[in-house]
Structures are given as C-alpha cells and as structure tokens.
Amino acid sequence: MIYLLIEFLDELVFGVGEVALPLLRDDLRLTYTQIGLLLSVPGIVAAFIEPFIGILGDVWRRRALILLGGTLFTVSLFMTSASTSFILLLSSFILFNPSSGAFVNLSQANLMDSDTNRHEQNMARWTFAGSLGVLTGPILLGLFVYLGLGWRATYALLASFSTLCLLAAWRLLPPDKDSSPSFPSMKIVFDGFRLAFSALKRKEVWRWLLLLEFADLMLDVLFSFLALYFVDVGKATQTQAGIAVTVWLAMGLITDFLFIPFVDRQKDTVQFLRRTALAELFAFAGFLLIPGFVPKLVFVIFVNLLNTGWYSILQGRLYSSLPGQSASIMAIGAVTDPLAKLLPLALGFLADQFGLGVAMWLLILGPIALLVGLPRRAESPLPTR
Numbered sequence: 048m049i050y051l052l053i054e055f056l057d058e059l060v061f062g063v064g065e066v067a068l069p070l071l072r073d074d075l076r077l078t079y080t081q082i083g084l085l086l087s088v089p090g091i092v093a094a095f096i097e098p099f100i101g102i103l104g105d106v107w108r109r110r111a112l113i114l115l116g117g118t119l120f121t122v123s124l125f126m127t128s129a130s131t132s133f134i135l136l137l138s139s140f141i142l143f144n145p146s147s148g149a150f151v152n153l154s155q156a157n158l159m160d161s162d163t164n165r166h167e168q169n170m171a172r173w174t175f176a177g178s179l180g181v182l183t184g185p186i187l188l189g190l191f192v193y194l195g196l197g198w199r200a201t202y203a204l205l206a207s208f209s210t211l212c213l214l215a216a217w218r219l220l221p222p223d224k225d226s227s228p229s230f231p232s233m234k235i236v237f238d239g240f241r242l243a244f245s246a247l248k249r250k251e252v253w254r255w256l257l258l259l260e261f262a263d264l265m266l267d268v269l270f271s272f273l274a275l276y277f278v279d280v281g282k283a284t285q286t287q288a289g290i291a292v293t294v295w296l297a298m299g300l301i302t303d304f305l306f307i308p309f310v311d312r313q314k315d316t317v318q319f320l321r322r323t324a325l326a327e328l329f330a331f332a333g334f335l336l337i338p339g340f341v342p343k344l345v346f347v348i349f350v351n352l353l354n355t356g357w358y359s360i361l362q363g364r365l366y367s368s369l370p371g372q373s374a375s376i377m378a379i380g381a382v383t384d385p386l387a388k389l390l391p392l393a394l395g396f397l398a399d400q401f402g403l404g405v406a407m408w409l410l411i412l413g414p415i416a417l418l419v420g421l422p423r424r425a426e427s428p429l430p431t432r
Contacts, residue, residue, distance in 0.1 A: 049219040050158040051176040053117075056212050057151045058177035060124065060143075060205055062184020065271050066292050067198045069278060069285065071136070074198070079403070081133055083395020085140055086271055090388030093144035094381045097152070100145065101377025102239040104153045110223050113157075116149025117216055121209040128202035152377050157221075159366045167316065167363030171307045174359045178303040181270075182296035189289060243378045246369055255365040256380065258420050260387035262357045264413030265327060265350065268391055270295065272407065273347070280404040283340045291344055295351050302355040309356075316360045317421055324417035327353040331411055335404070357417075 071077060077085075104112055123146055126139035158169055191201045246252045273295060277288040313319055330353055334346035369376060390409070397406035 048158075049216055050154045051173065052212055053151055053154045053216065054173055054176045055180040055183075056205075056209060057147055058180030059184050059187070059208075060180075061267075062181035062296065063188045063198075063201055063205060064184075066185040066188055066274055066289065067201070068271070069274055069288070070192070070198045072275075075130075075133055075136065077133060079395045079398045080392075081395075082275075083392040083398075085133075085137060086395070087388045087390075087392035088137065089140040089144040091385050092141050093148055094384035094388065096145040097148040097384075098240070098243075098378035098381040100149045100153070101379075102243060104149075104156060104377065105243075106239045108223050109153055109157065110220050112149050113153045113220060114213070114217060116146045116151075116153070117209070117213040119146035120150045121206055121213055122146075124202055124206035124209055128199045128206060148377060156376070163370065166366045167310055167360055168307070170359040170363040170366075171303070171310050171356070175300070175303040175307060178296070178300040182293070182300045185289065185292055185296060240378065246379060247382065249368065251368045252365070252379065254420060254422070255361055255368060256383050258417060259358070259361045259365065260383050261413050261416035261420070262354070262361055263387065264390065264410040265331065265354045266358060268394070269350075269410055271391060272394065272403070276403055276407060277340070277343070280402070280407075281340055281343050287340055291340075291347060294344060295347060298348055298351045299355075302352055303359075306356045306359065310359065316356075316364075320357065320360060320417055321421050323353045323355070323357070324414040324421070327414040328411065328418070331414065335407055 068082060072082065100112060100116070103109075119142060123139050123143035126142065127136065130136040130139055155173060158173060159166055162169060187204070188198065188201050191197065191204075270292075274288045274292050277283040277291045278285065281288075283291065310316065327350065330346060330349040334343055334350055337343060337346060365376060369379070394406050394409055397409065
C-alpha cells in the first residue's frame with residue numbers, strides 16, 4: 048500500500064539521520080546545544096505551519112497536499128546532502144518537517160479513513176512499516192560509510208528514492224472524496240479551525256495528545272540521543288554505538304511485527320499501557336545506572352521491548368476520539384507540539400551544562416506521565432461515523 052511505503056521512506060530518513068548525528072557533529076563541528084536546536088527548532092516552526100495543512104486536508108484537496116509535501120520533502124533531502132554548515136543544515140531540517148507533515152501525516156490520515164473501525168490495528172501496521180524503515184536506515188548509512196561515500200551520499204540516495212516514491216504516489220493515491228476544485232475561502236478555513244479546536248474541550252482528546260508527547264520521550268527522543276549516549280557516557284566505540292542502535296531498531300522491528308496480531312487479542316489496551324509503563328520506569332533507570340557496554344545493551348533491549356505498542360495505541364485512541372476529523376489532528380497537535388519540541392533542546396542544553404548522563408534522566412518523565420495520565424478504567428474508543 049502506498050501509505051505504508053511513504054511511512055517506510057519517512058522512517059528510513061529518520062533512521063539515517065539519528066545514527067548520522069555523531070558524523071554530522073564531527074564534520075560540521077556541532078555542539079550539544081546546536082544538536083538540540085536541530086532537533087527542536089524545525090518542529091517548533093512546523094507547529095505553526097502544520098495546523099493549516101491539517102485543516103486544508105479536511106476541507107480541500109488532500110491528495111494535492113500530499114503530493115506537494117512529497118515534492119518539498121524530496122527537495123529538503125537534496126539540501127541536507129549539500130549542507131556545509133550548521134545554518135544550511137538547520138534550513139534543510141526546517142523545510143523537511145512541514146513537508147513531512149503534509150506528505151506523511153496526511154497519508155496516515157487517509158489510511159485511518161480507509162477503515163474507521165480498526166484505528167489501532169492499522170496504526171500497528173503503520174508502525175511496523177516505520178520500524179522496517181528506521182532499521183534499514185543505519186544499515187544503509189553503515190554501508191555507505193564503509194564504502195567511503197559518507198553521510199552526504201546517503202542523503203543524496205534518500206532524495207533519489209524519495210523521488211521514486213513521489214512518482215508512485217502520483218499514480219496510486221486515490222482521488223479525494225467531495226473535494227473542492229478551488230482553494231477554500233478564509234471562512235471555510237476558519238470554520239475548519241473552529242471545529243478542530245472545539246475538540247479540545249473534551250478531556251479525552253487532551254489526554255491522548257499529552258500522553259503521545261510524553262510517550263515519545265521513550266521513543267524518538269531517546270533514539271535521537273542513543274548513539275551519542277553510548278559514545279559519550281557509556282564510553283563505547285562508534286562501532287559499539289552502531290551495534291546498540293541496530294539492536295534497538297531490530298528489536299523494534301520484531302516487536303512491532305508481533306504486535307499486529309497481538310493488539311487484535313487485547314481487550315484492554317489501556318491496562319496494557321499501564322503495566323508496561325511501570326516496568327519501563329525501572330528498566331530505563333537501570334539502563335542509566337548500570338555501567339558497561341554489554342549491561343547497558345541488555346537494559347536498552349528491555350526498554351525497547353516495554354514501549355512496544357505505545358504509539359500505535361495512543362495515536363489510534365486519538366483518531367477514535369475525533370471521528371470525521373482525521374487530518375485536523377495535525378492542527379490540534381500544534382497545541383502540544385511546541386512544548387514537546389523544546390524537550391530535545393532542553394536535553395541538549397542540560398547536557399552541555401551538566402553532562403549527557405545527567406540530562407538523560409529527563410526522559411523518565413515518559414513512563415511517569417503514562418502512569419499518572421492513563422484512565423484508571425478502560426475507555427472504549429468513541430464510535431465512528
């Protein structure tokens with residue numbers, strides 16, 4: 048399915064980018080603060096753009112927005128491959144984020160709309176496609192580094208593959224239903240915003256929005272700093288750090304694949320989240336406290352295993368709480384995105400001030416938030432219409 052291919056591409060880029068951080072830092076002589084800016088500023092900028100993309104995705108031609116996003120997505124990858132300074136690299140990342148929002152998030156919305164009774168199940172398939180991409184990324188980068196081609200050639204190849212995916216999307220994306228041929232008036236856009244943000248009056252929408260952001264501390268944010276942590280705190284070699292990241296990604300791929308049939312058999316996914324969050328609290332603390340490469344590697348495997356299904360369940364619950372407004376989730380997410388995107392910057396700043404080992408304790412807020420914020424009793428997703 049074209050939507051899963053787009054998610055594979057997006058996470059392939061993410062997998063390359065996160066593992067390439069040590070190479071980018073050395074080549075462009077970046078500080079921890081600059082790395083934090085690279086991980087935070089593009090998301091903050093996108094938070095002011097993506098709401099309009101999301102609203103337009105519900106009231107206008109979603110297919111056209113996906114294709115435009117894919118075009119700019121590809122351009123940003125070519126820009127990254129040609130970056131020779133922090134400013135140029137930051138500029139390419141800033142272009143990448145809202146482009147990914149249009150290309151990837153609206154594709155996810157289309158997938159959710161294809162079967163409104165199986166949000167969590169389709170999110171599990173989506174997550175598996177992403178895990179496959181994010182595991183392939185480090186392997187691809189490692190191969191290119193081994194061949195002496197480096198991270199720039201890797202990004203150039205990603206841009207070429209993105210071009211092929213864009214052409215496939217042009218041919219395979221279904222036409223929009225009930226879409227307006229002309230650009231919507233400001234009144235229609237404003238009404239779309241009003242309808243979207245009226246959902247924020249509901250407690251369950253706030254719950255899933257906030258828990259998604261906090262859960263990400265144990266997902267993408269942890270992964271963003273994992274290679275640097277093993278090298279700078281765990282005193283591992285670059286090769287060992289690569290092994291740790293590859294093990295993390297391989298475990299994620301396996302568990303995400305097994306989670307697809309598992310979620311169908313779960314009657315109470317909320318209690319599943321609660322149990323795994325409690326175990327994650329202790330596993331992550333053990334990972335930070337125990338010395339040595341091999342013991343840390345064992346603990347990070349448990350950390351990865353225990354966060355399986357977090358994103359699929361939480362995102363699926365968010366979609367189910369907003370029937371008929373799948374694309375508007377991008378607009379609603381802008382309420383929490385700026386705060387969430389400041390966390391990598393805060394982590395980078397704390398790492399410069401007190402060391403990365405101390406700063407990583409900030410991430411333990413992820414499982415704590417789930418334990419505090421999840422409903423005590425199971426709540427069934429709202430019926431869709």
